Amino acid sequence: MTVRRKVAWVTGASQGIGAAVARRLARDGWVVAASARSTDKLEALAAESDAWQGSVEAFPLDVTDEAAVTVVYEEIEARLGAVDLVILNAGTHQPIAAADFAVAPVRKLIEINLMGTVHCLAPVISRFVERQSGRIAVVASLAGYRGLPTASAYGASKAGLINMCESLRPELQEQGVVLSCVTPGFVRTPLTDRNPFPMPFLIDANTAAARIVSGLAGNRFEITFPRRFAYLMKLLRVLPYALYFPVVRRVSPRRD
Ligand SMILES: NC(=O)c1ccc[n+]([C@@H]2O[C@H](COP(=O)([O-])OP(=O)(O)OC[C@H]3O[C@@H](n4cnc5c(N)ncnc54)[C@H](OP(=O)(O)O)[C@@H]3O)[C@@H](O)[C@H]2O)c1
Structure with missing residues (x-):
């Protein structure tokens, strides 16, 4: 009797956190469909x-192309079989000063x-609901917890993801x-190597990948790390504005 290998789809898998997650899952025996541009x-x-023990198969994709995403997801299931786990990690950051x-x-x-x-999410949810099974992890960020300096766009995109996941999870x-939401703090990757x-x-990134994969073993909604930074951000989340803005002003880098 042959045992079917579990299939995972990881987006943003060409480098950084996504590549580390894909490596980790494949080493653990998963068949990983890896997507990025x-x-x-x-x-x-x-x-x-x-x-x-497992394997990684390349499925190139630009996630901003809605039609291509559906085609690639169909291709993955046709070539590798039903997808059991999806890690939606593709993303980027660009700081924007308020004046710009x-x-x-x-x-x-x-x-x-x-x-x-x-x-x-759209084709994956549709298929998973049809099958009444499946595991989804959306990679947001601790930056989605509150508005942080120069992160007006990044924070809005990640806060949107957190809210969307909270909304979808119970149904x-x-x-x-x-469905789980992953909220990492700072992870060393080509993205954060640019931070001055x-x-x-x-x-x-390997530590982050280990935290994500071990977090997925349970049924938790929130997979967040490193713990001390997450606690700090949770504390900021409950501060009233009268305290929050002075704290943020104090810790923000000065613009000359
Ligand atoms: N690093 C951190 O400190 C940190 C903290 C919190 C959250 N995060 C989140 O974690 C995720 C991964 O970040 P990272 O630090 O590993 O960044 P990274 O090193 O820049 O990797 C980003 C990945 O996303 C892919 N990607 C970007 N745009 C894409 C597109 N349009 N279509 C398909 N793939 C695309 C990139 O591949 P291609 O360029 O080849 O397409 C790459 O594989 C992001 O969602 C980020 O917001 C990171």
Whole structure:
């Protein structure tokens, strides 16, 4: 008798947190469909996986292309079988100073982080509800907990994801589908390597991947790390505005 290997779909898997999650799952025996725009990096990851218990297969995709997302998801299920786990991690960040606030950069972040995730969620939820099973993890950020300096677009996209997940979770649970929201603090990746400021409680991508994968073993809604930073952000979340804004002003880097 052959045992079917479990299938996971990871978006944003060409580098950073997504690549680390894909590696970790494939080492644990999963068949991983890895998506991102950089085909060369996905293929390199797939080649690396030859030595592992499971495997990584490249499914290049731009999550902002709604039609392409549906086609790729169908392709994954046709080639690898029913998807058991989806980790919607594709995303990016661009700091925007209030004085430079403009439509284009905000639209870009909303299109990738929020709508890109929505494009993936729609066909996945439809299929998972039909099957009355499946596990979904949406990667948001601790930056979605409250408005932080220069994160007007990024924070809005991530707060939107957190709220959307809170909204979907109970109904999906009744349909046998488990949805979790991942809220990382600072993780060292090509994205954060661009940050010109010291990042508190910084962890590496492999540690983040381990936290995500172990968090998915349970039925928890929120998978958040590192714990001390998460507690701090939860505390900020409940501060009244009269206290919140002075605290934020004090810890914000000064613009000369
Ligand atoms: N690093 C942190 O400190 C941190 C903290 C909290 C939350 N997060 C979140 O974690 C996720 C991963 O971040 P990271 O730090 O690993 O970033 P990263 O190193 O820049 O990786 C981002 C990944 O998303 C993919 N991606 C970007 N735009 C895409 C698009 N339009 N279509 C498909 N894939 C796309 C990128 O691949 P291609 O460029 O090849 O498409 C890449 O694989 C993001 O959602 C981020 O907001 C990160």
